[in-house]
Amino acid sequence: MATITSKIREAAPRNSELLAILSETDHAPPALEHQRHYISDLNNELSTTQKRIAVLDKQRVKEFKEHKKYRDSVMRRFSYRVSGKIDKFEARAEKEEQEYFAVLQEERQAKEQEENLRNLRSKALEVQSDLEAEVNRHAEAQQQLDGLYDSIFQGPTPAFPDEDRSERNAEDALQAYHYSRVAMETELQVIRLLTEAKGRLFNALNYTEDALSHSRMDMFGGGTFNDMMERNCLDHAENQVSQMLSLVRQAQRMSPKVQDLPPVNIAHGSLMSDVFFDNIFTDMAFHDKIKDSQAGLFRARNSLLDQLSLAEARCGEAQQETNVHAAALKTAREELQKARERIFERIANNNTNAQATSTDEPPPY
Numbered sequence: 153m154a155t156i157t158s159k160i161r162e163a164a165p166r167n168s169e170l171l172a173i174l175s176e177t178d179h180a181p182p183a184l185e186h187q188r189h190y191i192s193d194l195n196n197e198l199s200t201t202q203k204r205i206a207v208l209d210k211q212r213v214k215e216f217k218e219h220k221k222y223r224d225s226v227m228r229r230f231s232y233r234v235s236g237k238i239d240k241f242e243a244r245a246e247k248e249e250q251e252y253f254a255v256l257q258e259e260r261q262a263k264e265q266e267e268n269l270r271n272l273r274s275k276a277l278e279v280q281s282d283l284e285a286e287v288n289r290h291a292e293a294q295q296q297l298d299g300l301y302d303s304i305f306q307g308p309t310p311a312f313p314d315e316d317r318s319e320r321n322a323e324d325a326l327q328a329y330h331y332s333r334v335a336m337e338t339e340l341q342v343i344r345l346l347t348e349a350k351g352r353l354f355n356a357l358n359y360t361e362d363a364l365s366h367s368r369m370d371m372f373g374g375g376t377f378n379d380m381m382e383r384n385c386l387d388h389a390e391n392q393v394s395q396m397l398s399l400v401r402q403a404q405r406m407s408p409k410v411q412d413l414p415p416v417n418i419a420h421g422s423l424m425s426d427v428f429f430d431n432i433f434t435d436m437a438f439h440d441k442i443k444d445s446q447a448g449l450f451r452a453r454n455s456l457l458d459q460l461s462l463a464e465a466r467c468g469e470a471q472q473e474t475n476v477h478a479a480a481l482k483t484a485r486e487e488l489q490k491a492r493e494r495i496f497e498r499i500a501n502n503n504t505n506a507q508a509t510s511t512d513e514p515p516p517y
Contacts, residue, residue, distance in 0.1 A: 171295045173289065177287070184287050198269045201265055212259050304492075314494075315492055318484070322488045336467060348404050350456055359389035360389045363389065364439070396414075409463075419438065454509070
């Protein structure tokens with residue numbers, strides 16, 4: 153019958169191999185928990201966005217009917233002109249047009265946000281799949297290691313308090329490591345979200361700069377083409393701002409330490425003013441509105457960069473703490489292995505001494 157010592161020696165290579173796998177995959181369980189929480193948040197936001205799109209779609213149909221009633225009604229325009237109330241008609245027509253295009257733009261932005269959320273969720277599911285594979289590998293290694301120890305330790309070990317104490321220390325170290333790892337993964341996710349938000353904000357700044365360029369040309373007689381390009385750039389800028397704010401909200405759900413950004417309002421053009429009341433004064437006034445939008449974006453940019461810098465600092469601190477707990481976990485596991493080895497050696501030595509005593513007894517007469 154093989155001694156415990158020989159069992160330990162035989163199991164030593166496999167024991168080292170399994171411990172190495174556990175060390176490589178210790179991050180997977182807390183990371184998977186965090187990833188599932190992130191995907192749950194994305195699903196909730198996607199559901200909210202889809203419901204909002206349904207409401208906006210109904211509202212768009214309603215606003216289009218009102219807009220079309222004033223846009224295409226020659227008789228209505230004529231009756232207002234005859235009664236000397238053409239200004240009232242133009243004001244009402246402009247109001248209906250603005251309300252329709254506002255809903256149209258809001259619905260388009262919501263649909264683009266839906267697409268962005270779908271892309272984020274798709275990437276998140278890929279990460280989750282990889283983590284699930286690592287978690288399965290970790291669980292399998294842990295199961296095999298437990299089986300290896302069970303094959304050596306038969307039943308409870310109250311006679312070996314040092315081993316029990318070392319085991320509790322290893323369990324406490326693993327729990328502390330998991331907590332610190334979750335904190336680090338959270339800040340890493342916050343950094344990823346804020347970095348994406350920064351990209352959207354810089355896109356909005358570029359579109360706003362393009363809008364200012366078309367606005368300058370419009371002030372010097374650029375015509376309808378520059379009006380259209382100006383409005384198109386501002387629409388794109390507002391869409392980028394909407395996506396940026398969505399990403400910041402996701403980061404805030406990850407970490408309450410992420411603060412709100414200063415408000416950003418993108419200027420809106422008007423078809424009526426661009427076509428019917430277009431002059432140098434309205435062009436200059438709207439140019440100033442675009443500059444105000446740009447100033448708001450600059451303030452948001454500065455705040456976002458500060459938030460990103462703070463998140464990176466928090467992540468660095470969490471990384472250091474995780475490294476400390478990882479080292480403590482490694483030490484605790486090594487101490488547990490040494491405690492078990494000492495027990496095994498002592499048992500083996502006791503068996504050897506018992507056999508020697510039995511051999512030294514005098515032969516019976």
